[in-house]
Amino acid sequence: MEDLFSFFFKYRPFFFREGECAFQWPLAGWQIAVAAVAIVFALIFLYRGKWLAVDRRARTALLAVRTLLLLLLLSLLMRPTLVLSSMVPKENLFAVVVDNSRSVAIPGPDREEVSRIHQLVDPSSSFSHALEEKFYVRRFKFDSSPQRLENPTELTWEGEQTNIAAALKAVLAETKNLPLGGIVLVTDGSDNGYQDFRPVLTELKTRKVPVHTVGIGPQALEKDVELVQVSAPRLLLPESVAVARVTLRHHGFGGSRGRLEVRDGSTLVQTREIHFPRDAEITSAEVKLLPKQEGTRTYHFSVKPLQGEKIAENNTRSMILEVKNLQRRVLYVEGHPRWDYKFIRQSLAEDKNIRLETLLRTAMNKFYRQGIEDENALAAGFPAKAEELFQYHGIILGNVESSFFTFQQMEMIRDFVGKRGGGFLMLGGSSSFSSGKYENTPIEEILPVWLQQSGAAARVTEPYAEGEASVKISEYGLHHPALQLSLEEKENQRIWASLPELKDWNIVQSAKSGAVILAHGTGAENKDVPLLAYQRYGRGHTLAFLTGSSWRWQMLQDHKDQSHETFWRQMLRWMVSTAKDPVTVETERETYAKNEAVQIRAEINDRLFTRVNDALVEASVVAPSGQEDKIVLSWNPGEDGIFKSQWVPAEDGLHQIRVSARGDAADEVYGTAEVYFLVSSKTREYFDAVQKKDFLEKLAQDTGGRYYTLANVDDLPEEAAYNTTRASVIEVFDLWDMPINLIVLLGLLLTEWTLRKKYGVI
C-alpha cells in the first residue's frame, strides 16, 4: 500500500506526515489569490460568448473542467514543495538500545525474529549502514541496567529484569554533552523496573530526543495461565485468619478448571479448584490462611500447569507473612457483671496475642479489674490521660451508659481511633448504644451506626429488644477475616446458620453510609436488623456488635464446639489490626529483584501519636548471607512523620530491615520496628511477558518518535533523520513533478475533449 502511495505521490507517507507544504513561487499569498480569481472570471466571461453554441448545462460543465485545469497548472507553476528539517549527516549521535531481558525470549522469538533483531545491532547489516550514513551509532543492551553492545551475539535474553527507565536514563547521561538525534528502543515494553518514568520523559522532551520504539514479541499468549497478584496482610497475629486474594489471568483456557495449591514453605497447606471464565481473562479467588506458629513465613501460590500451556514459570507467586505475637492490649469496660463479659473473657483467656484487660463496675464506684499486669493499671477507673489510653490497641465498651464517661474521656476514645489508629467495639445491651444515651456524643461520631434520638417521640422503635433472633451473615461477612469459623466457605456458612439464637439486640436508626454490615439479626417478624457492622474512622476502625447474648453460642452448643472462642479471638485480632506501634517501617512492595532499589518508608510518632519530623532514624538491612548495611532515613518534606531512603539488594532471599528512631535527647527514644522483604529474580521476567504495544506507542508519541515493528523497521534510518536538533538543516522536496499531477492533468484534458465531442464543439 505504501509503495502504491509512493508511486503516485513520489514520496512515502512519512514525508507528508512530518513535512510542511509550501509554495516556492516568490509571490505573496494575495497576489496568487488575485491571479486565481482573475483566471476564473476571465474564463466565465469567455465562456458566456455566443461562439459557444451549447446549452447552459454543457457550458457550465466545460467551464468547470477548464477552470480546474488552469488552476492546477497555476498551482504547479507556483512550485509546491514539502519542507522537512533534516539532521546533518554525521553530526548527530544515535543510540540503538536493545532489550536483553528474559521476557523477550518468552515464548521464544522465532529464527526470523532473532535474525531481524541481530540485524538492528549488527554493524555490517543494511539497517546499520543506512543508519550510519546519517549518524554516529552507539549500541546498548539492557535488562536491569544498560551496557554497551559490541556484538549481536551478546544478546542472550537472560536478563532478570526489564528496566526501561534506567536504560534511557543511562543513555541520556552518557550522551549528556553530545547531540543525540534519537534513540531506537527495541523491546517488548514489559517493564518491571517499577521506576518513575517522569524524570526521564522530561529530559527527553527538554533535549528533544525522540524515542523510536520497535515492538517485539506477541501481544498476547495463545495458551497461558498467569498468577497476576497475591494480596494479603504482611503482618499477622498467630492463629489469626489471613484472607489472601489471588488474581489470575488466562488466555485460551475459558471454561477450563485449574488447581491452585498453597504451600507454607514446602508444606502443602491448601488446594482449591479454579474455574476460568469464558467471558473474561481475569478471575480471582480467596484463600484463607491460618498460620499457627510465629515467624516469617513464605507462602507459595501456584496453579498446576494446564495442558498445552506454554509458560509454567508464571504460574507461581510467593508472599511473605510475618506471624508475630505482638501482645496487643485491649481494654474492655463493662458496666454490669453479665454472661457476655464472662464468656468473652473466657474465650480470650488462653490467647497469648491479645491481653484483655477488663474494668468491670461491680457496684456504684466499685470496680473489679482483671487481666492487668501492673497493679496500678486502671486503679483510678477509666484512663483520664491520653498517654495511658493510647498504650492500648483496642477498646471495648460493654453494657455501660455514656454518663459513665466524662466528655473528655469520650473525645479521647474518638482520638484513640482517629489519631492513634486503635480499634473500637461497642457491645449490645440494655445500657449501650441508644439505651446508653450515646447519641450526640463523640462516641456516636465514631460508631458505624446512627443511633435513635433520645425521647420516645423521636424514636422509631424501642432501642433495645428481647426475643429470639437468628444470625444472618452477609455476603461480605462471609469473606471477612473476623468471621471465619471455618476455612472452608460452605462450612463457614453452615456454622453461622446453625448458631443458637440470640436473645437480645439493640435497634439503631441505620448503618452509616461508610459502614459495612457483616451480619444481620432476624427476629420473629422476619425483619432484618444490623447486628454487626464496622467502618473506618481516621486511622483506625470501629465495630458495633448489637447484642449482649453471644454467650449463648458457648453455653448452647457442645463443649467441643469452638465457634464462640474462634469468633471472639478473630474479632479482637481484627479489631486491633489497625493499631500500629509509634514507629513502623515498610517497603513499597514485598518482592524485589536484585539490583532494584528497595524504597524504605518509616513513620515516626511520639507516645501521643503525634508525628515527629526531627527524629534521627537509622536502619540496618540484613541480607540472607548475614551482611548488614546501615543507612539513615531522612524526613520527607511535605509528609509529617515520614522518613525515607532506598537500598539496593545484591543477593536473592529474605532480607530484614530494622529501624530505630530517637530524638535529640539521649533518653528520647521513639521506638523500633522491623519488616521483611524478598529478593527473587528468577521468575520475574515470565510475568506479563507480552509486548506492551500501547505503552511503546505512547512513549514514542510523547517524545516525538514513532512506533515500529520488525516488519517496517527498515524505514527507520531514513525517517529518523528528519528531526530538528542542534545540527539539522532544512530540506525541500518538490511536489510539482509527482506522477499524480500528470495523471490528473491528463484526466482533465481527456474529460474536456470527451465533453466537447459530446456537445459538438470540436
Add this chain to the structure above:
Amino acid sequence: MKYGVKVIVAVFLLLLSVIPARSDERKSNPNSLNYFQFVRIRYNGFMNDFAAGRWVPPWMHDYPRAERNFLKILSEITSVKTTPESYLILDLHDPEIMNYPLLYVSEPGYWNITDEEAANLREYLKRGGFVIFDDFRGPAEWNNLTSSMKKVLPDRSFQELKLDHPVFHCFYDIETLDMIPPYEVFGKPTFYGLFDEKNRLQVVANFNNDIGDYWEWSDESLTPVKLSNEAYKFGINYVIYGLTH
C-alpha cells in the same frame, strides 16, 4: 354530669391506672434474660423434714425466701441486673439449664444422681457453667456429694479452698473462712472447690454449712445480723465470681 356517668368515668380511669403499659410489663419481667436468674436445681432425692414432720424434697430447702432475700441484697449492693423475683427452678437433667450459667443446689447430701443428670451436668460444666452446693453436713452427706460428682467428673476431686482464692475477694474481701454455721453441724464449716483441667474453679461446696439458711431467715431475728451479713458476702462473691470467671 349525671351520677351514673361519673361512676362509669371513674371506673374507666381506675382501670386505666391499673393496666400497665406493654413496654413496662416487658421491662419488669423478672425472668427476662437481661436479668441475672437465680436457678435452684431440682434433683432426684428425698429426706425427712423433722421440723415439719413430713417428707419433703431436700432440693427446695429455704425456697423461696432464701433466693428472694439474696436477690434483693444482690440487686441493691451490686450492679448485677436482677430483681427479687428473678429466680426459677429447673431439673438437673433439663437442657434448659444451659441458658443459666450459674446453678444453686441445696442439700446435695440427699442427691440420688441419675445418669441423665450426670451427663447433663458434665456437659454444663464443660461449657463453662458454675455450680454452688450448699446446705449439707457430716461424712455421709459429704460422701454422697463426692461420689455423685465422681459420676459427673470422674477424674476430678474436691479441693479445699483457701482464703487467698479470688472467689473470696472478687467483690468483698472476706477476711476469714472460720464461719459459724446457722445451726449445730457435725464439724467445722469448710469450703471446697472443683477445678477443671485448666485449674478454673467450676464448683464451690459449702460443707458443714448452710448459707442459704442465713439468707432465708435474715429478715427474722433468728440469727445475728453479722453472721447473716457474712453469708450474703459469700453468696455475692460466688455470683460475681461466676459472672466473671
